[in-house]
Amino acid sequence: MSDSGTRAGSSKAKPLCRALAGERLARPPFWFMRQAGRYLPEYRALRARAGGFLELCLTPELAAEATLQPIRRYGMDGAILFADILLIPHALGQSLDYREGNGPVLAPVRDAAGLAGLDACRVEARLAPVYETVARVADALPGEVALIGFAGAPWTVATYMVEGGGSPDHRHAKRWAYSDPAGFEALMDLLVRATIDYLAGQVRAGAEAVQLFDTWAGSLAAPEFDRWVIRPTARIVAGLRARELEVPIIGFPRGAGLRLADYVRETEVDALGLDTGTPAAWARNALADGVCLQGNLDPQLLVVGGEAMLAEARALRRRLSGGPHIFNLGHGIVPETPPAHVEALSEMLRDEALEA
Numbered sequence: 001m002s003d004s005g006t007r008a009g010s011s012k013a014k015p016l017c018r019a020l021a022g023e024r025l026a027r028p029p030f031w032f033m034r035q036a037g038r039y040l041p042e043y044r045a046l047r048a049r050a051g052g053f054l055e056l057c058l059t060p061e062l063a064a065e066a067t068l069q070p071i072r073r074y075g076m077d078g079a080i081l082f083a084d085i086l087l088i089p090h091a092l093g094q095s096l097d098y099r100e101g102n103g104p105v106l107a108p109v110r111d112a113a114g115l116a117g118l119d120a121c122r123v124e125a126r127l128a129p130v131y132e133t134v135a136r137v138a139d140a141l142p143g144e145v146a147l148i149g150f151a152g153a154p155w156t157v158a159t160y161m162v163e164g165g166g167s168p169d170h171r172h173a174k175r176w177a178y179s180d181p182a183g184f185e186a187l188m189d190l191l192v193r194a195t196i197d198y199l200a201g202q203v204r205a206g207a208e209a210v211q212l213f214d215t216w217a218g219s220l221a222a223p224e225f226d227r228w229v230i231r232p233t234a235r236i237v238a239g240l241r242a243r244e245l246e247v248p249i250i251g252f253p254r255g256a257g258l259r260l261a262d263y264v265r266e267t268e269v270d271a272l273g274l275d276t277g278t279p280a281a282w283a284r285n286a287l288a289d290g291v292c293l294q295g296n297l298d299p300q301l302l303v304v305g306g307e308a309m310l311a312e313a314r315a316l317r318r319r320l321s322g323g324p325h326i327f328n329l330g331h332g333i334v335p336e337t338p339p340a341h342v343e344a345l346s347e348m349l350r351d352e353a354l355e356a
């Protein structure tokens, strides 16, 4: 992490960008994964107006509104682009449908023939509405709020593409990777290149930081973690920097556990998103000095609310107070979360500074 912490570019004054640049702030900035979504009544109304989830993601006016809804209510320091990690498979021409209650359903790609059916040429045109959403949000955001772009990391996106949706064990993706590593590598290479273009497009449109969601990083054995999590992530980080895009990159390798130190060192991300199970005090001590840590309140505490939530949030800020910290959850807000609990937590995070 030698020269990390200096890449916040023109947005250095915003608290979130300062933390990403390595600054320890008396009031750590905050945002929440899945801060837009079904727990908000105004999101449900917008979703109904859009018709479908994909339509919502790909209609800039509506996606910009979904991005801004939680900011208006709660005043977070970061707005995360409203989109989905599966827009890249969709842009590659893989059929994708979001079914109420069942999550995403895709036509599985499991071999060279499936790969040949994908069309990399149309990706940029099909993702153009997302860049327009970014530009609209960048124009509309209050001056102190940073805009965060994102993509799924290649391994996590590949699990959905190969399984045809969510799965408990990613068996088809793993079996393809073990039995035909060169074939699986071709899929991963396609995703790495599309993801660099996609994130570069978001940054050019106004994103001031980007997060790579590797939700299923923790399901891989060690050599495969190196090959399918660390290596593709390092290529994306290097690819963005080679284009001279001054953007801090947040990695979120969920479930990575003992591999977090390797992940930070070898990918050269600027910040690390901690999942719920990672002990925050351990992370502060064990990981590279100066790396910004983001996380990691249990989203279920936001369902419970009250003193249980506030006391643990305060304790978590203290555990991470030895270095740059962006307060967040350990995974996304769940739909059952009462909006009033998000308000109470946001108020505490806005109004209370750490003791010196």
Ligand code: CP3
Pocket (backbone or CB within 6 Å): 032, 033, 034, 035, 036, 037, 038, 047, 053, 080, 081, 082, 083, 084, 085, 086, 098, 102, 103, 104, 150, 166, 213, 215, 332
């Ligand atoms: O507020 C935000 O965080 C920004 C928007 C965002 C969404 N998905 C919106 C969404 C982000 C950053 C994501 C990331 C995402 N999408 C991940 C990685 C993070 C994680 O949660 O682990 C993954 C694995 C996906 C894929 C995905 N999209 C699934 C598995 C599902 C179905 C499960 C569910 O929660 O419904 C989605 C749909 C989805 N993505 C919704 C939202 C608001 C719900 C769709 C609806 O409105 O019905």
